[in-house]
Amino acid sequence: MASRQIREKALNMLRSLPRVGIYNIRDNPGSRKTQKRGRGQHGGDKHGAGNKGSGQRQNYMRLGYETGNNPFYLRFPSENYYKGHHLKRQYPPLSLESLQTLIDLNRIDTSKPIDLAEIVKSGCYTFYPDEKQFGVHLTDEGANIFQAKVNIEVQWASETVIAAIEKNGGTITTAYFDPHSLFLLKNPKRYFQSGQAIPRRMIPPPDAIEYYTDASKRGYLADPEKVSQARLELAQKFGYELPKIEDDPDYEMLCERKDPRQIFYGLEPGWIINLKDEVILKPKDEQLIQYYSS
């Protein structure tokens, strides 16, 4: 009698309870045990570290050390092509295919000029300025499927990439940013919240000046007339008809460029952005204006 009552009570309770789901189940009590390391005379034997020597003492030797032998990495004369690799600038890649995917998924707006801040904002690309990474290298993977008309600013681009973008009526610029500016471009909101004035962009180091003044690389310091000539030359080389951007309805957007001292589009160095009150502080002092315009 009693058992039937209990059974009915239990069934009634089950009916009133919420459905069993992934959010309200848990393991049986005591079903999981954390493994403990024994400490006693025989309980704590070797703890899996083995018998004698560096294994037992767990003094992990440095990488490449061969316990007194002439190590393998020192046995032969070094190869010179890695010399200074830790000082070289790195440009983490982004393919044209990924860029096209970001545009298709509405992560990047092509009606506005695209720069490094916009690419990072999409959430699918990141870089680390403190690890000698100096921005984006646009690679030619997916150059045959790329169909967007963009005004893009990258830090490194090959000839194929430039051709793929200009074929669709877009424009591309390669621009240098110093590490401090790159921190700003990576997370502009954090910098604005810190209440500091937007700094000037520095000029490229001596070994990068050649690249960024080259019209065939679409460098931002190149002569605009030489750039338009290089555009024609590249169109002839790859055998496509160069679309006239002068007749384009988005001509103004396609021709928008940053000043060599400017980090963000439309915002000048020296300005302070107040996100809370939606206020921009522009310097009026002549000393400041002269400093930021130089």
Next chain:
Amino acid sequence: MAAVWRSCGPFLKGFAGKTSQIPNNAADFIGRLRPVPVLILPVNYSSYAKSPFVYKIEERYNYDVVKKPIEWKYVERLLPFETIPNPLIKDKYPSGWVPPKEEAKELPYFIHRSKNHFLPVYLKISLRGSKKISIIRKIDGDIWLLNDELKKFLKDKNKMYVETRVHELAQFIEVKGDYVIDIRNWALSKGF
């Protein structure tokens, strides 16, 4: 005399102006005292910008304060997305991405898209690359019917029996082997 002593340091502050109270041997005692070095404790600011060298600048320089200027649109452009934006309806997507179709909602089962608007079909590789398992996540509705249809499709396509594991509670199906491309194409053909 008192003026000289006063400059010697804090030790004699109590005696300032009270020359009569100073004991007779005080002058000898003071002669041995060195000037007390001023202790300068190093102050660590969290950054140079937060040091007084910088935050006092605002008093020195003149700024033009503009509320919601025309340039504010450039600032808004830089602010991060609050949520992942939804894709717009376009004639074609050159990247190969396919939008989900409305007709898929009428089927007895449904596969939701991931937060990045891709199909949740993945390949799990374990045991140093020797074990490959394709997994379909986010399945709603009749998961067993989906399992049967998918199994039949994969068997016809590859002319080989495929092993599957259905997890009804966690809403996923695991397929033994690398069938990610086949499964993805099948799901796209159904309209998910």
